[in-house]
Amino acid sequence: MKRRWQVWVVAAVSIFVWAALTYAYFRAARQAIWDEIREHLMSVAQSVALSIDPEEHQRVYREGREDTPLYQKLTEQLQRFANALLPEVRERGPLLAQESIYTLVPSQGKTWHYVLDSSVPYDLNGDGEIDEDEDKAHLGEPCDVSEFPEMQRCYLEGKPTADKEFTEDKWGVWLSGYAPVKDKTGRVVAVVGVDFNVTTILEKEKRLRRTAWLVFAILSVFTILTALLFERIKQATDELREKAKALAQAKADWELTFDLIGVGVAVLDENFTVLQVNKALTQLLGKAEGEIIGEKCTKVLHPELSRSEVCPYERALKEGEIVSHEIQLPDGRVWLVQARSGIVDGKLRRTVHSIQDVTAERRARKLLEQTERLVTIGQMAAGVAHEINNPLNAIVGMAELLCEDLEDEGAKRMAEHICEQALRIGRITKNLLTFARPRPQEFTPVDINEVIREVVEMKSYQLRSNNIAVVLNLTEPLPKVLGDKTQLQQVLLNLINNAEDAMSEQGGGTLSITTERGEGLVRLIVEDTGKGIPPELLPHIFDPFFTTKPVGKGTGLGLTIVYGIVTGHGGRIWAENRPEGGARFVVELPVALQPEIQSQTSAEKRKEQGGLVVKRRILVIDDEPSIAAVLKAMLSRDGHKVETVSDGAEAKRLLQERDYDVVLCDLKMPKVDGAQLFRWLKETKPSLASRFIVMTGDFLSTTTQKALQEWGVPVLHKPFRMDELRALMKRLPQ
Numbered sequence: 001m002k003r004r005w006q007v008w009v010v011a012a013v014s015i016f017v018w019a020a021l022t023y024a025y026f027r028a029a030r031q032a033i034w035d036e037i038r039e040h041l042m043s044v045a046q047s048v049a050l051s052i053d054p055e056e057h058q059r060v061y062r063e064g065r066e067d068t069p070l071y072q073k074l075t076e077q078l079q080r081f082a083n084a085l086l087p088e089v090r091e092r093g094p095l096l097a098q099e100s101i102y103t104l105v106p107s108q109g110k111t112w113h114y115v116l117d118s119s120v121p122y123d124l125n126g127d128g129e130i131d132e133d134e135d136k137a138h139l140g141e142p143c144d145v146s147e148f149p150e151m152q153r154c155y156l157e158g159k160p161t162a163d164k165e166f167t168e169d170k171w172g173v174w175l176s177g178y179a180p181v182k183d184k185t186g187r188v189v190a191v192v193g194v195d196f197n198v199t200t201i202l203e204k205e206k207r208l209r210r211t212a213w214l215v216f217a218i219l220s221v222f223t224i225l226t227a228l229l230f231e232r233i234k235q236a237t238d239e240l241r242e243k244a245k246a247l248a249q250a251k252a253d254w255e256l257t258f259d260l261i262g263v264g265v266a267v268l269d270e271n272f273t274v275l276q277v278n279k280a281l282t283q284l285l286g287k288a289e290g291e292i293i294g295e296k297c298t299k300v301l302h303p304e305l306s307r308s309e310v311c312p313y314e315r316a317l318k319e320g321e322i323v324s325h326e327i328q329l330p331d332g333r334v335w336l337v338q339a340r341s342g343i344v345d346g347k348l349r350r351t352v353h354s355i356q357d358v359t360a361e362r363r364a365r366k367l368l369e370q371t372e373r374l375v376t377i378g379q380m381a382a383g384v385a386h387e388i389n390n391p392l393n394a395i396v397g398m399a400e401l402l403c404e405d406l407e408d409e410g411a412k413r414m415a416e417h418i419c420e421q422a423l424r425i426g427r428i429t430k431n432l433l434t435f436a437r438p439r440p441q442e443f444t445p446v447d448i449n450e451v452i453r454e455v456v457e458m459k460s461y462q463l464r465s466n467n468i469a470v471v472l473n474l475t476e477p478l479p480k481v482l483g484d485k486t487q488l489q490q491v492l493l494n495l496i497n498n499a500e501d502a503m504s505e506q507g508g509g510t511l512s513i514t515t516e517r518g519e520g521l522v523r524l525i526v527e528d529t530g531k532g533i534p535p536e537l538l539p540h541i542f543d544p545f546f547t548t549k550p551v552g553k554g555t556g557l558g559l560t561i562v563y564g565i566v567t568g569h570g571g572r573i574w575a576e577n578r579p580e581g582g583a584r585f586v587v588e589l590p591v592a593l594q595p596e597i598q599s600q601t602s603a604e605k606r607k608e609q610g611g612l613v614v615k616r617r618i619l620v621i622d623d624e625p626s627i628a629a630v631l632k633a634m635l636s637r638d639g640h641k642v643e644t645v646s647d648g649a650e651a652k653r654l655l656q657e658r659d660y661d662v663v664l665c666d667l668k669m670p671k672v673d674g675a676q677l678f679r680w681l682k683e684t685k686p687s688l689a690s691r692f693i694v695m696t697g698d699f700l701s702t703t704t705q706k707a708l709q710e711w712g713v714p715v716l717h718k719p720f721r722m723d724e725l726r727a728l729m730k731r732l733p734q
Contacts, residue, residue: 029234030205034175037201038162041177041194046160048081048101049179049192057181057190061105061115066139071116078102078118102137103181103190106155110146115139115190151191154178158188172199208233264355270348272297272311284355301337301353302327317341318348326358333359388429389697389718390624395422396719397630404637419721426719428458445480445592446488448522452513455492459500466500467508474515481522482592487565494562495526495585502530502583509582521571524587532577541575616661616729620644621651621677622695623669631664634722648672652680655688662729663688667696678711689713691732695720
């Protein structure tokens, strides 16, 4: 019996302990859940309050009409919030009084007035019919707030609040949260209320309480089951919280990812109305998100269409095809528009339009194609230069022979003119080859005036054809600058081309090129009489791909390249408009620090050309018979003994049989070329290798550069005068 009582005592104590623990846990969990619900309600109310424009809200209240578009817009906005933030409405359907969001305008007394209400139709009185007006607050309807102290506290303190106690009526038990709507001055102009029907939650709470007491009544047998039950409840609550948190995080991650997409993306509904856009699209269109959402795609996504109510891709998208199309905008930009559709049960549900600005890519592609063409032209230019310079050399030599043979002064002047013009063609060919063929950057002392004369001579025909007069104001003497001559020629050529384009549009003009000597620098000024540069474009004139020329005419890189070359030479460049009209480009380059390379004086040249001519045995090797014949005739007149051959193989045979004092050899020849012959001569007759003279029509070829830098032999660039050859021969060792 005693043991029995002990068992009962133990059982009773166990039951009591269990009951106490259960009661304490239940109360703490209940308090935490309701605190979380209150926080949620305040958060929802605060989110709604922040989304409401106080000025629009006040205007709706003042107008006092529910049939205005603004009232409908704000009401629909509240309904969207209710559907998104209060998912219990969708889960339970319209059988119970729904949760709602509403706004009230406070006044001095206890009677406030409703403005907006998110309520949707539902069956309130249980008659099986849904009445739209059941429990829906209308605009201007009064509300006695004396029973809602937390609502008044929200208005007075200007902070979100929530009911501490439940409110019960015939529709159930409610819990409400409130948040203030403030104007720009911080004054509370309205209060947002969020009513949350907690009837179902309380019913669940009561059932849990009855279950707990039932387990308590069945004594300690069910203690473990009760503990397990509460553990399962706690686990389910935690899982729900984690799922809600994960869902919220997933939504935030999706929105962030959507905005991080570098391509403009728009989501459209089945009627091709924009539902959602990302940040890249708003930046591309230059419009705010609100200006795009709700519009038809033809209005905001298809600027190439002037007036159209139908999406140009509608037919293809309804058939499930992927559309990709490039459009050219009036401002010269190129957009790549792609569209994909989502079809459910044979019907179009969603479409996605993506827009990407591919202007830079298309320009880069054109520039690459242009560069490839220039490389091809450069390769062709080397062969053309060789073919032109060879006959030019023959013409120059024959003209010089005529000058020596002719006694008539008029005929002699004509022969000199032939020689000068042939040499001029050679200079033009040399300049063209310099621009057409890329080569490594090489800094040497450069005479800017010489660069100007060479480029102007090369452009003289085009400038004359476009009725453009050239005025040169060159300071003499001008200090040399340390730079790459080819790149400086490119700078001047680009500036002249821009001036030519500007003046050609108006039928001609005057191009002025001026050089000035400054303190430690040389200044180059290029001016034209065109229309000038619009002031708003001057800060961008050197930006990559920026051009004022018509679409398809310019790459937008000419002045960018000029800017890069000038700054790479330690100089600076700027553009401005002339007061009398036209544009002016100013380039400043630092003067070379090392002593300038002085050219030979006339006296030195006369000394070099004077004196007795040493008679030598000379072997001329050239596959052009006319050049070989001219050289033989000219050198024979100087008393030299000359033999000629047309290829390197024949030259090898003669060099093995005989001795020569000088070898004049063309670089490009069939069978054995000049480079092969020089290497053979260096091995078999090294003493004669120092008296080896190279002749070439392609001064930029790799072999020519080797002859100058590695072989250490003199090079004659075709076409050349006899005086140049004589001067070289005098410097050769005896």
